[in-house]
Amino acid sequence: MSLTSAERGVNLVISITGDIDQHNTEELRVKIDRAFERSHCKHIIFDFSAVSFMDSSGIGLLIGRYKTASAKGGTVAIAGMTNELKRIYNISGLKKIIKSFDTLENAEDRAASKLRA
Amino acid sequence: MEITADKFDNKITITMRAKSQNESFARVAAAAFVAPYDPLLNDLTDIKTAVSEAVTNAIIHGYECNDGLVTLTFCSKDDEMLISVSDDGVGIEDIEKAREPMYTSKPEMERSGMGFTVMETFMDSVDVESAPGRGTTVIMSKKLANRAG
Ligand SMILES: Nc1ncnc2c1ncn2[C@@H]1O[C@H](COP(=O)(O)OP(=O)(O)OP(=O)(O)O)[C@@H](O)[C@H]1O
Ligand SMILES: [Mg+2]
Numbered sequence: 001m002s003l004t005s006a007e008r009g010v011n012l013v014i015s016i017t018g019d020i021d022q023h024n025t026e027e028l029r030v031k032i033d034r035a036f037e038r039s040h041c042k043h044i045i046f047d048f049s050a051v052s053f054m055d056s057s058g059i060g061l062l063i064g065r066y067k068t069a070s071a072k073g074g075t076v077a078i079a080g081m082t083n084e085l086k087r088i089y090n091i092s093g094l095k096k097i098i099k100s101f102d103t104l105e106n107a108e109d110r111a112a113s114k115l116r117a
Numbered sequence: 118m119e120i121t122a123d124k125f126d127n128k129i130t131i132t133m134r135a136k137s138q139n140e141s142f143a144r145v146a147a148a149a150f151v152a153p154y155d156p157l158l159n160d161l162t163d164i165k166t167a168v169s170e171a172v173t174n175a176i177i178h179g180y181e182c183n184d185g186l187v188t189l190t191f192c193s194k195d196d197e198m199l200i201s202v203s204d205d206g207v208g209i210e211d212i213e214k215a216r217e218p219m220y221t222s223k224p225e226m227e228r229s230g231m232g233f234t235v236m237e238t239f240m241d242s243v244d245v246e247s248a249p250g251r252g253t254t255v256i257m258s259k260k261l262a263n264r265a266g
């Protein structure tokens with residue numbers, strides 16, 4: 001598992017590679033929160049195109065980040081999930097609060113336009 | 118429940134230390150056991166996810182992140198997979214409540230309480246045998262989808 005973050009205007013783009021499970025969610029949480037705190041971004045966009053697996057530990061992680069971003073008036077979005085990843089996303093109730101986009105570009109546009117609106 | 122080997126075509130038992138790094142091993146083992154039956158990618162993902170949920174629960178709830186042993190048993194009969202995950206940990210007092218969507222005894226750990234719901238959705242059946250102080254066994258079954266179908 002590895003994580004990179006990039007500030008792109010109002011969006012903090014977090015790209016994760018590998019599996020997301022209970023073994024690494026704590027490390028991910030610390031890294032994401034630190035990057036978000038240091039940034040001037042309002043929204044968090046997860047690039048999940050290289051995430052190979054996620055279980056309910058990842059759901060908890062995402063809900064937690066949604067709470068963090070909401071407290072700053074921002075949103076969270078996920079981009080590039082494979083069909084396998086979408087299975088857990090669809091049943092977890094996540095989609096009520098975190099939108100999924102096919103591409104990172106679409107997710108960034110949407111988050112930015114929501115801010116302008 | 119004792120899974121008797123002679124009722125099945127194949128059976129593999131793995132016992133591992135309750136370490137979170139073994140969660141990925143458990144998933145890979147599940148995938149390797151199912152692979153010869155030529156599963157669809159969806160079925161493979163569902164089984165790996167369900168196993169990951171049960172093993173994670175054994176580690177963080179059963180043993181509360183202390184040392185212990187988690188035993189996985191994989192059985193197959195034709196295209197029917199039976200998987201059990203057991204621990205000798207604290208056990209579950211109210212199984213019905215534990216299985217409710219969004220119920221978690223550890224909200225402070227950012228848990229969503231969706232583990233059992235994931236297992237129930239992704240597998241055909243999920244049975245839980247548990248009692249306080251007596252450990253927990255989760256037995257799950259799934260019939261693999263036919264490729265032609
Ligand atoms: N092996 C176990 N031993 C003891 N208690 C367990 C075990 N498995 C589950 N539980 C109890 O059942 C509850 C619900 O489990 P479930 O997997 O659905 O949610 P969770 O683990 O709390 O959160 P999530 O799986 O979404 O991270 C747990 O919070 C715990 O109290
Ligand atoms: Mg769980």
